Amino acid sequence: MILNHVRLVRELTSGIETESGFVRVQKGKITEVSDRPYCLPDKIRENTSAEKEEDFRVIDCKGKTLLPGLIDLHTHITVLNQVGFDCLHSDMALLTAAAEHTSRYLDMGFTTIRDCGSIHRVANEVKHMVQRGLIQAPDLITCGRAIMPTEGNVNHVMAQHVHFADTSEEVRKAAREEIAEGADFVKIFASGAAAISTGVPKQSIMFPEEIRSAVETAERKGCYVAAHCHGDDAIRTSILAGVKTIEHATLISDETLELAAEKKSWLIPTLAVMYVSDGPRKTYWESRLGPMLRHCTEKMAKAYEMGMYLGFGTDCAAGDFCYDNGIEFQFRKEKCGMKDLDILLQCTRNNAVIAGIDDRVGMIRKGMEADLILVDGKPDQDISAMYHRPDLVVKRGHIVREV
Numbered sequence: 001m002i003l004n005h006v007r008l009v010r011e012l013t014s015g016i017e018t019e020s021g022f023v024r025v026q027k028g029k030i031t032e033v034s035d036r037p038y039c040l041p042d043k044i045r046e047n048t049s050a051e052k053e054e055d056f057r058v059i060d061c062k063g064k065t066l067l068p069g070l071i072d073l074h075t076h077i078t079v080l081n082q083v084g085f086d087c088l089h090s091d092m093a094l095l096t097a098a099a100e101h102t103s104r105y106l107d108m109g110f111t112t113i114r115d116c117g118s119i120h121r122v123a124n125e126v127k128h129m130v131q132r133g134l135i136q137a138p139d140l141i142t143c144g145r146a147i148m149p150t151e152g153n154v155n156h157v158m159a160q161h162v163h164f165a166d167t168s169e170e171v172r173k174a175a176r177e178e179i180a181e182g183a184d185f186v187k188i189f190a191s192g193a194a195a196i197s198t199g200v201p202k203q204s205i206m207f208p209e210e211i212r213s214a215v216e217t218a219e220r221k222g223c224y225v226a227a228h229c230h231g232d233d234a235i236r237t238s239i240l241a242g243v244k245t246i247e248h249a250t251l252i253s254d255e256t257l258e259l260a261a262e263k264k265s266w267l268i269p270t271l272a273v274m275y276v277s278d279g280p281r282k283t284y285w286e287s288r289l290g291p292m293l294r295h296c297t298e299k300m301a302k303a304y305e306m307g308m309y310l311g312f313g314t315d316c317a318a319g320d321f322c323y324d325n326g327i328e329f330q331f332r333k334e335k336c337g338m339k340d341l342d343i344l345l346q347c348t349r350n351n352a353v354i355a356g357i358d359d360r361v362g363m364i365r366k367g368m369e370a371d372l373i374l375v376d377g378k379p380d381q382d383i384s385a386m387y388h389r390p391d392l393v394v395k396r397g398h399i400v401r402e403v
Ligand SMILES: [Zn+2]
Pocket: 074, 075, 076, 116, 315
């Protein structure tokens, strides 16, 4: 397949910039990236049967911008949007709902997602279904269930996507179990959760030795820890304990930003989840999330100015308002003052580096997986082109959707 007349952005192609080039895709990989349009060789043009073959299929992309498939490093394929809430009676029903929901991310251009905790660890199974080609959905990076110390008011559904553990020994056992069940990384709750009614986001809910126990256990098995952290103390403790990715980083202080920069810790802000939509509890959520959003955007603006390498997460899910309207892109630009191109780099190249998959995805380069999206507009100059579905989505060389 040849995607012809594509606009390419230098920073996402390792140096090739053009208003009308082409990208060749063969057997699921990118095999050629050119700054010139493609011309069908005469011998093929005469042979109409050859033209029908996938390798010679030429798609005219009309000067639209071709980007690497997007990566979301913080989402949940269940729990959000009520997915899985009515499936607790049946693991098979849960698997079906989760698989169906996961495929929706492709529609919004996300070809890799990291699930940060799923009901009954179902994300591990959906990941295997994707790997075996049973469903067309993004690649998944999963943690099974997220490790959490005992907290109050965790409802019976939410309780199924966490693994309760108190004491260092219990955390070690929980981390081992999650890894044994197929987790790629270990997720912990180092601070209180905004989504739990009695959760206090600024509170540290794990002890330093418990966090260290998770890190040591993960590292022994060749993986890492991602820590849910709103409060500054939880962020600082997690960085010092060796946690690889700080999720949310909502209430981070200037001093801890400096520490994160020094230790090269990855911050994965998730601004979109603090967007409050109209609804019966709007006032409650505004009062709970509004100050958190203001603090977080101010500090992420500062982290950006410091030149920190920021990741991209949403803590939202495909199909909800935030996803379908690109709120994460919008907030990064409008509330944090980030440049359009840098936001694009965050959800592609940066995320691939952070997840350790930059040898396969995150850029348009020869030899990379053919995970590609076509966007109408110039998102590197005006990120609002990302506030809606892309025109074309290609996963591993297969067209998922074209306009
Ligand atoms: Zn989350």
